[in-house]
Structure formats: structure tokens, C-alpha cells
Amino acid sequence: MFANSTSLTENFRDIRDFILTERAKSVSEREWRFRLRGYGYGLRKIDAGYEVARLPQNTVLGVIEA
Structure with a gap:
């Protein structure tokens, strides 16, 4: 769900764009993770970049x- 919307999206491209937009607004990786929570x-650092999961189920x- 996004701040300006009441709908939940399953389209990973939309989610990815949202997450990267939030990264641009953040001054640190820690703040970025906090905002996304x-x-x-949830974000988890892996060798290929960041694994994105929906909380609280932690569904990847x-x-x-990266």
C-alpha cells in the first residue's frame, strides 16, 4: 500500500519504483529501511542486492x- 493510495498492489514493478523513490528521500540506509517498515x-541485504518482503508475514x- 502506498501513502497516496488505499489499494494494495501485487505488481513488483510498482513496488520497486516506490521503494527506490523512498530511497531517494532517505539520507541513510537505516532510515530507508525504517521508512519501508x-x-x-522489509528489506534484507543479499549478494544480488535487496530482497523485498511484505511484513508481517515476511513473504518475499x-x-x-544493487
């Missing part, structure tokens, strides 16, 4: 390459 997303949605 507020929207119900995809990977964002």
Missing part, C-alpha cells in the same frame, strides 16, 4: 538489484 515492507516479493 512503516509501509509494510522479489529482489532489487
Whole structure:
């Protein structure tokens, strides 16, 4: 779910764009992760980049390459 919308999206491209937009607004990786938790997303650093999961179920949605 996004701040300006009341609908939940399953389209990973939309989620990826949202997450990267939030990254641009953040001054640190820690703040970025904190902001995303507020929207119900969790990030986990892996070798290929970041694994994105929907919280609290921790369901993996995809990977964002670093």
C-alpha cells in the first residue's frame, strides 16, 4: 500500500519504483529501511542486492538489484 493510495498492489514493478523513490528521500540506509517498515515492507541485504518482503508475514516479493 502506498501513502497516496488505499489499494494494495501485487505488481513488483510498482513496488520497486516506490521503494527506490523512498530511497531517494532517505539520507541513510537505516532510515530507508525504517521508512519501508512503516509501509509494510522489509528489506534484507543479499549478494544480488535487496530482497523485498511484505511484513508481517515476511513473504518475499522479489529482489532489487544493487
